[in-house]
Amino acid sequence: MNTPSKNTNLIKFNEKNSNLPIKFKPSEINQALELVDKDLILKNREEVKKYLPDILGRVLARIWIDKTFKKNFKSNPRKVLNENGVFLPDDMILEFQKPNSDRPKIIVYEKKQGSNFKVRVVQLQLVMLAGR
DSSP states (O other): OOOOOOOOOOOOOOGGGOOOSOOOOGGGHHHHTOSOSSOEEOOSHHHHHHHHHHHHHHHHHHHHHOHHHHHHHHHOHHHHHHHTTEEOOTTEEEEEEOTTSSSOEEEEEEOOTTOSOOEEEEEEEOOOOOOO
């Protein structure tokens, strides 16, 4: 499998003046943005429910900081997952809803061949919450 380029448009910061709690070395950024350590082929609804929420959480986090990744995911979510080593069963459909809002949502449906109905399997939404 071809490994896609991991170019990103990350928010850059001046390391000396940063108050960020985590500082990455330039060589560590790509690893921090990986969705999975190795290719993951999900075969059924149970595996999707077990493994995909964590992966989609990473997708939502990356969408928040990586504009190119967000644009690509918005246009073809399945292709982006495949390029990043995540493969879903053929009967799974990904929908990226509210991509331009502060609360983007990813929903995974299962739709059996020949059926007009789809069943929601997984839903994740990015919600930023701060408290004091």
